[in-house]
Every structure is written in structure tokens, then in C-alpha cells.
Amino acid sequence: MIYNHVDLETLKALRLVSTSWAVVGLELLLLPSFVVKSYSLDVRRLSDIGVCPNVSRQAARVIKTIKFYNSVGEFSVRLNRLHRST
Helix, strand or coil: CCHHHCCHHHHHHHCCCCHHHHHHHHHHHCCCEEEECCHHHHHHHHHHHHHCHHHHHHHHHHCCEEEEECCCCEEEEECCCCCCCC
């Protein structure tokens, strides 16, 4: 409920309070589509998401497509979910 009443910078700061607050905050920061407009910057952002196991697991649950934009137009990749049996 708190996250619904704060701006983006406060939301980012609240994620530092605890692990559970970080989880909730990340879900609000991620969108179902990851957009790549500047290859060098946005692919780096996507790579940084994958560095931390907890963040990458959350991102995998939220992000459904990756959209690439260039001078020609848009190209979307729909992500398939792989389930590992243990």
C-alpha cells in the first residue's frame, strides 16, 4: 500500500529497507515488456538484471517480451518459460 503513494525515486529508496521490501518494489519497477532502444545501454541493463539470482528470478516471472526498436521499426521476442524439475 505504501508503494502506491510514492514517486519513483522514493520507490527505489524504499527497496533498501529490507529484502521483502526490495522484492515488492522490484515487481513495481519491472514491466511485462523490456524495451531495447539503445542497444549498448539497454542490453547492459538487461545483463545487470541477470547478475543477481533473486532479481533475475523475479524478472523472469514479470518480463514476458523483449522489444527491440531500430530505424526500421519494432521487433518483439516473446519469452518462453522453461520449468526445471527437481
